[in-house]
Amino acid sequence: MKKRLISLLFVLALCVLTVLPVFASSGSFVYDFCDTGIDSAALSDEAQAIYNETGVALYFIITDDLGDLDSEAFVNQFAQEHDFIADRVVLLEGPTSYYICASGTQTQFMTEQDVVAMREAYVDADTYADGVRAYYSAALAVLSQSDRTLTLPTDATESVVIPGGEETSEHSKRLVDDGELLTAKQETAIAQKLDEVSEKHDLDLVVVTVRSLDGKSGEAFADDYYDYNGYRKDGVLLLYCPNEHARHISTTGDAIGIFDDDALDELIDGILPYFNRGDFNGACLSFADICDEIVTSARAFPWGMLVIALLLGAGLAWLIPMSSMKGALKSVRSQAAASDYVRAGSMSLTQNRDVFLYANVTRTAIPKERSSGGGTHVGSSGTSHGGRSF
DSSP, rough: OOOHHHHHHHHHHHHHHHHHHHHHHOOSSSEEOOOOOOOOHHHHHHHHHHHEEEEEEEEEEOOOOOOOHHHHHHHHHHHHHHHHOOEEEEEEEESSEEEEEEGGGGGTTHHHHHHHHHHHHTTTSSHHHHHHHHHHHHHHHHHHHHHHOSOOOTOOSSSOOOOEEEEEEGGOOOOOEEEEEESSHHHHHHHHHHHHHHHHHTTTTEEEEEOOOOOOOOHHHHHHHHHHHOOEEEEEEEEEEEEEEEEEEETTHHHHHOOOOHHHHHHHHHHHHHHHOOOOHHHHHHHHHHHHHHHHHHHHHHHHHHHHHHHHHHHHHHHHHHHHHHTOOOTTTSSSSGGGGTTSSSSOOOOOOOOOOOOOOOOOOOOOOOSSBSOOOOTTTEEEEEEEEE
């Protein structure tokens, strides 16, 4: 009887261990901190189904703020804080890079190429939702291999991480030369300059060249490119399509107020000569430098206004006592006529004549011709933009 009871308990324990992965769940597999519009609940359900089938949890995180951490440290900390399942693959899209890693005994058979393939499947998709599903499919293809074998003992407690590496995000590249107007050396220098100024001001400066606007106006193409490619909420984009003679500057978020009409005039006047002589490399570098100066000036403390306020205050402090002193001079009165100031018989005019002293000329300035655009408008994504074509 005792042996039968022990056998029954052993069978029940074995059954529990067999079905445990089906009921285990992290609660959520998708964490969207960028409001991309993906259906996180539906994608989490798909990840749950894959976990039930394979015993490996597939997580997806998209965020524009890693704090002070690098991608690997952020994933490790996030996984610990959110009780991620030990056997897992995590794909992170950060503000400037993609990162993917696999950990746990169930993923030990994966190669680095397998993990990188999952990342590339996500990157190559047209939308975020399609990208997540492509990542799921690539992972499932690896996890469903019939000949997979585990190389770690089942009682291993140390997780194994296969780094997928980092790759600059296509959605956050600040120089996109699809029009092939720059040399590799020029691209490196310009990209570095754009990155430096962007990080300095926490505002994305983006340069895009294309061969075709796909039937859109320069304004619409520039606005949509900024909105749908994962840039910061504040930024400036310079678009150039030489095949359609289109040049446009699109501003978003705080940059709309910073790059008002005067600032846009300054920016366009600074880069237009480079365009006129076919020096696009010079135009890009000048674009970054002038934007740096404009943003720095706009966000600088208004010392000039402070000095003016202090001078006005000092002036008022001087005028108030002087007005009181003037009021004390009761005996002094102004006279109505000039003759009241002349002693009788002391002045005799022998000749008088009219002398022309000056001319009053009124000039009307000829309005300066402005490039088209200006003001604010709403793009197809619902985001407000400023800017101008030139």
